[in-house]
Amino acid sequence: GAGVSQSPSNKVTEKGKDVELRCDPISGHTALYWYRQSLGQGLEFLIYFQGNSAPDKSGLPSDRFSAERTGGSVSTLTIQRTQQEDSAVYLCASSYRPGTGGGRFNEQFFGPGTRLTVL
């Protein structure tokens, strides 16, 4: 079946502009994660959604970052007033409800990412 898809694949924006990044998770996956991958920094957790529960926003680096998930499926990550340090690859991952077992425990399936460049 289809994997996690993200759009756009690349985004170039000017400092101070707002950007929206989209994630389409695997059908049937109730958990959705956003991570940020900066050069030489590995992957950094941003936010987590599970069903209709309140999201875990503990990884968002500032209040310029927000995310929402509509209808328990598609998610949008919004970065307001972008800064050059926001340049990174933004990765979305989805999984079955964590801890529900079956298959590979808590396997998170990643999309190809959106490469954001802030000039």
Next chain:
Amino acid sequence: QQQVKQSPQSLIVQKGGISIINCAYENTAFDYFPWYQQFPGKGPALLIAIRPDVSEKKEGRFTISFNKSAKQFSLHIMDSQPGDSATYFCAASRTGAGSYQLTFGKGTKLSVIP
């Protein structure tokens, strides 16, 4: 505070050799330790994972060794092939509550030369 430390940063191995990547963690609440493989332009993909109730897990040419007392775990790739050339990330998470978010190491770029 870097909760998962990974080494080496890069690794070059001859075809047929053994690739070894090491990770150390600080948070004793972590109880799930996956390794992810990432090819250029792609998202990471789960390679193999281990829970702390076992000291070793093997899947094909890939083995995780886990030392709970030392808070260390490692990935061994036997008979390394050029197709294994990729960036490898170790990770850790706390299960049973919360978001199961993954805390990643900074990655190891593996190059397997023919």
